[in-house]
């Protein structure tokens with residue numbers, strides 16, 4: 001199941017038929033590819049435009065991002081936030097933070113982004129006085145379920161969770177390790193929890209779109 005989830009030609013078609021990201025984000029992709037070695041970590045056009053649309057449609061103002069990398073998804077979300085909107089981003093990689101900040105400094109939306117260095121679960125502990133309209137989960141897979149448990153109390157009623165890589169390259173069908181298992185348990189919990197409602201989207205590597213009732 002690891003070869004591809006969506007046929008590459010269909011994936012390419014979806015990419016081609018999606019609004020392109022602004023030039024600064026295209027440059028961010030190219031520079032990430034050149035300098036960071038792990039371009040595959042970046043969510044890219046389809047998930048980025050999806051995040052922007054979800055943010056716009058839900059009139060979201062406050063976002064928590066768990067796993068920022070070089071800032072592609074953070075900037076995609078920030079594009080749709082109002083001037084006084086805020087996205088707080090958790091990240092453990094200082095090099096990725098420095099890279100991302102250099103792009104935030106050049107973006108008209110960069111001032112809406114606040115970066116917190118450190119393990120996301122530690123950062124979440126420091127945010128207990130905050131309330132969020134949306135949480136985007138895109139960090140270490142073994143903690144995926146922990147991230148939901150830790151952030152449900154911080155999300156307002158009617159708020160959203162967007163969980164990327166929810167299909168985890170198809171491993172959810174045949175879980176083998178701790179990471180596979182964490183994502184399977186998270187997905188099961190979401191589908192059966194009466195406090196939550198969701199739609200599981202098989203876009204790219206799977207997006208679990210969840211609303212807190």
Ligand SMILES: C[S@@+](CC[C@H](N)C(=O)[O-])C[C@H]1O[C@@H](n2cnc3c(N)ncnc32)[C@H](O)[C@@H]1O
Pocket residue numbers: 041042043044066067068069070071072073074090091092093096118119120121138139140
């Ligand atoms: C898939 S990348 C994020 C991609 C980004 N959301 C985007 O779309 O461009 C995952 C990131 O999570 C970070 N990360 C891993 N474990 C973490 C943790 N415990 N706390 C915070 N960030 C973590 C990694 O350093 C990496 O940059």
